[in-house]
Amino acid sequence: MARLAERTTRIAGSATMAVTATVDRLRRAGVEVLDFGAGEPDFATPDAVKAAAHTALDQDFTRYTAVSGIAELKRAIGDRYRADYGVDYADSEVIVSAGGKQALFNAALSLFGPGDEVITHAPCWPTLPEQIKLADASPVLVRTHAEDGFAIGGRAILDAITPRTRGIIINSPCNPTGALITEDDLASIADAAARQGIWVILDLCYEKLIYDAVPHNLPAVLARRCRDLTVLCGSASKAYAMTGWRCGWALAPAPVIAACGAIQSHSTSNVSSITQKAAVAALTGSQETVRAMLDEYRTRRDNLWQWLSADPRLRCRKPAGAFYMFIDVGDVLSGLEPGGFRTSTEFAQALLDESRVAVTPGEAFDAPGFIRISYATSMETLREGTERLLAFVAAHAAPIRRAAAG
Numbered sequence: 001m002a003r004l005a006e007r008t009t010r011i012a013g014s015a016t017m018a019v020t021a022t023v024d025r026l027r028r029a030g031v032e033v034l035d036f037g038a039g040e041p042d043f044a045t046p047d048a049v050k051a052a053a054h055t056a057l058d059q060d061f062t063r064y065t066a067v068s069g070i071a072e073l074k075r076a077i078g079d080r081y082r083a084d085y086g087v088d089y090a091d092s093e094v095i096v097s098a099g100g101k102q103a104l105f106n107a108a109l110s111l112f113g114p115g116d117e118v119i120t121h122a123p124c125w126p127t128l129p130e131q132i133k134l135a136d137a138s139p140v141l142v143r144t145h146a147e148d149g150f151a152i153g154g155r156a157i158l159d160a161i162t163p164r165t166r167g168i169i170i171n172s173p174c175n176p177t178g179a180l181i182t183e184d185d186l187a188s189i190a191d192a193a194a195r196q197g198i199w200v201i202l203d204l205c206y207e208k209l210i211y212d213a214v215p216h217n218l219p220a221v222l223a224r225r226c227r228d229l230t231v232l233c234g235s236a237s238k239a240y241a242m243t244g245w246r247c248g249w250a251l252a253p254a255p256v257i258a259a260c261g262a263i264q265s266h267s268t269s270n271v272s273s274i275t276q277k278a279a280v281a282a283l284t285g286s287q288e289t290v291r292a293m294l295d296e297y298r299t300r301r302d303n304l305w306q307w308l309s310a311d312p313r314l315r316c317r318k319p320a321g322a323f324y325m326f327i328d329v330g331d332v333l334s335g336l337e338p339g340g341f342r343t344s345t346e347f348a349q350a351l352l353d354e355s356r357v358a359v360t361p362g363e364a365f366d367a368p369g370f371i372r373i374s375y376a377t378s379m380e381t382l383r384e385g386t387e388r389l390l391a392f393v394a395a396h397a398a399p400i401r402r403a404a405a406g
């Protein structure tokens with residue numbers, strides 16, 4: 001076989017999607033698995049959204065649309081951000097893409113290239129650094145720490161800026177940590193970006209999943225300081241339980257959107273016409289379902305945290321946003337008898353093999369020693385899976401006494 005392109009040697013397939021694929025494979029083979037891997041809502045897409053898709057089909061709305069999306073949807077996105085954040089984006093400043101993932105990818109390809117450094121924070125969603133690499137730029141990962149709840153510090157990001165810095169990507173709420181960046185921290189980044197002409201990309205995929213009423217008007221912070229350098233990326237996936245529909249968007253200055261549109265015109269063209277009509281209904285209809293899902297996630301988070309606290313070797317804090325518990329299992333790994341598993345990847349594999357519970361190992365997020373539990377799953381599954389996890393740790397780790405003393 002002839003050799004593959006060099007870029008394929010620089011990237012790895014999505015480690016988060018890999019867990020979903022493993023669970024699928026096992027289930028098809030008849031193995032019952034409790035899935036804490038998938039980062040996707042277990043809720044059904046709201047009825048009103050599904051009804052809009054049915055109507056689109058019935059009306060034969062099944063042809064190509066404009067590459068950047070139908071005007072109705074671009075307006076709905078602009079209106080949503082105006083209502084939620086008080087920022088103003090015209091239709092020419094909005095593009096609809098196949099999930100937040102493609103919106104971010106278009107932005108990376110439009111803005112970054114060889115020799116550029118792009119700063120983001122880690123633990124991070126694995127796709128972010130891989131997309132930077134696919135754009136032939138270099139990711140620079142600024143570490144956040146469990147001790148302070150993985151706070152995304154403005155100072156640490158600023159310290160990572162060099163003359164080659166071309167962009168900064170902030171993901172708040174963050175996947176996998178659930179941490180939020182404060183408006184002040186983002187303001188200091190935005191001021192530096194404005195002074196030095198650095199792009200700021202804000203991944204707002206989990207923007208609707210913030211548990212407490214904390215200030216998080218990040219779009220307004222950027223609009224006031226560096227609107228010309230700002231790209232906002234969002235998604236219908238998590239807020240409206242629409243992962244499979246593939247609908248995300250970017251809001252940015254018109255030349256950036258035009259570049260993203262040109263790239264998209266040669267890759268996927270428009271997002272499915274049916275999906276676009278459904279997304280209009282999601283964005284313009286009652287947001288009550290979003291609140292109801294958030295309330296349910298909060299209850300799950302609180303219960304899960306309570307159950308996990310039964311074993312001090314599973315160290316975690318309640319996340320401020322998103323739907324992931326990011327657990328430090330370092331005490332379990334270090335407290336193992338010889339011959340036990342040494343990494344969180346081995347831990348996750350053994351947990352799957354022995355207890356039939358799928359979690360995502362921290363290595364996926366550049367955070368060895370951690371595991372991520374997605375609690376976007378039913379309370380019943382969470383309860384049963386947590387019991388299995390606790391039993392697994394009790395069976396494999398040294399006694400709690402020793403871990404606490406160490």
Ligand code: GLU
Pocket residue numbers: 014016017037038039040101125127175
């Ligand atoms: N964002 C989700 C996760 O972290 C979905 C998987 C993906 O697209 O990476 O699990």
